Amino acid sequence: MSRIWFGRGVSNHAQLLPWIRSHEASRNWRLLVSHFDRYAPCLDEGDECWLEEKELYGDDYVDYALHSCKEHEVLVFIPGREFIALSQRVQEFEAIGVKILLPASTQTLITIQNKNLFYRQIEDLPLRGPAFEEFGSVEELDRCFEAMESRFAKLCVKPAVGIYAAGFRVIKESINPFENFFEPHPFWIERNDLRSILAHQESFATMLLMEFLEGDEYSVDCFGTQTGELFMTPRCKRYGGQSLNAPQEVLDGVRTLAHHFGMKGLFNVQLKHQEGITRTIEINPRMSGGIAMTRFAGFNFPVAAIAEALGESIELPQPTLGAQIIRRENYTLRQRDVL
Template identity: 25%
Template sequence: MNIWLNRTYATNYWFLQMLRSNPDGTPVRLFATHTDETSPVLQAADVTEIEPALTGDAYVDWALAFCQAHAIDVLLPGKEMLAIATRAVEFAALGVHVLASPAPSIALLDDKDATYASASALGVPVPPWRTAQGADAFVDAVASLRSELEADEVVCFKPLQGVGAEGFRVLDDSATTLDDLLAAPSHRVRTDEVAFALERAADTGRDLPTFMVLPYMASPEISVDCLSTTFGETLAALPRAKAGRKRTFLDDEPRAVEIAHRMVDSYQLAYLTNTQLRWWRGELALLEVNTRPSGGLYAASLTGLNLPWAAVTLALEGTSPVLEPQLGHSFVSVDTVVSLPAPVEHAPAHLAPSPAAEPVGAGTTLLADAV
């Protein structure tokens, strides 16, 4: 069976290992592509290739040709997921099973403003929020939101579209102290600094992103990894709490699972997705929904489930075995190293197949975590 992961997170190194050590003992040939030849994911695959610098339909055309050339059976898209899902019928014509949700759902949930508006209409709790583009609008949005908040509630912001913590900042307008300068780098920034940066960018003609301004919600963050059918039936939902270094698979937070089920069902999310929640004024509220596997999905192995393989089985056979996770485990993650092949003077477009590295153990993350 040929399974391909295109450009993806470094932690999906472990995702590939879980496919290789699948509980059915099915032989798999793992393909990985990336724009960065040092990506750890490339070291976990059997066949690797450096991706071309393409986007949109041009990238999808390349992906279709790649699938046909390598007889790919299953594609888990990371890069250009929406573009690939939009043309999923073309992949199906080649016999490729694309592990992705419907394109309209991906598009909606990739926009945090649209997500909150839609989720709120469904009755899913969301915090108050504003959107802003440009310096003046940003300052006004912050002032408007702060007028709704208590004095001790903090404002943060992030781009409407983004991955992970890219662009996330917490607003702190207090004066910088020596202790601040001596502390570890933080995500804190002053409102006037943001406005000045936006003004300068506008003066140079740059396109300005739209930001979402919202309260900084309390920990612990709860990340619910879900496996679901193509019509939005949840087969497994694993709530994983994050508080400092400690991670715990919760067995006593049914509300988190209930919200994740609601999002999966309402948007007919398919295969592997992730719903993130935080606490807002005493109740769980939606943070965001990822229509892709979370970077920490590998930790699900501690519950006794191999979700990557369950997703592949679901795609190929239309059914999944009964999944009974063992929740309650707590864990921490540690760094490890992944050996890279010796450099060559002229790297070819197609890298030589590389033997899969042995996993160090469950609950391990990589030194590199970029996509």
């Protein structure tokens, strides 16, 4: 049995593992999963599972991953975090017979993690990023406002390096406290409040003042083969549901991005599209949190990646787009005690 380990990352493994098992290629695979939270649903889905230490970063996490691969006789490791640190020590995994799934080189991973570097690299591509200015102090923020406020109707702020929505805010000149009390907007902030908060630090890690991108949000899950083929399933997030579809210019632009950065394996691209204009938000060096929804397009992304890593030949059908997706939640009894 080939042993496949899914390290802790986004919270989608509870949906991924049954999807993988639905494919006949998985009959000779044993799926291992780990997480620091003993109540994480994914721990119930793994053929084997264990609890990770929570506060491990950089080389400490890589050391832990190497030890876990040896202890659990892992053949394929699919990480969900610390991609740059792992990429710098790939040879150590290869030396113990482990194939680690990373979609790009160390330098590319550094570039796509740092949004300022990333946006500069793609400014001449069809799907460039938003206009932005960098700042690391309140004084620099004021200069950025002077440069941008007359050019764009709405601005936002986010860290150059960050995950999820940490540090992201849409900037408003004023917010009505009474209205916001009853209908709160957690990602809004008044300009003066932003200055006041940031003034608590004389300087801080690079942040970006950016044009705020309106329109539909697209998440495009991708698998790039080692021979250069690219399989994509887009999701449009709209009105509480999702549609597995996107304008052709979005798909063509993602293909250009993937080629430009030499992306292979599993990755995800986030974009905004409105009235024929598309902007790239980010490339994630992993599967998206919502990738399980793409199963309705008929292409099994994790199975394709695992099979390629193991050197197994399987049919790779082109995704069929157009499905409309809604979400339903259910609850179930825990099947095992996680110590």
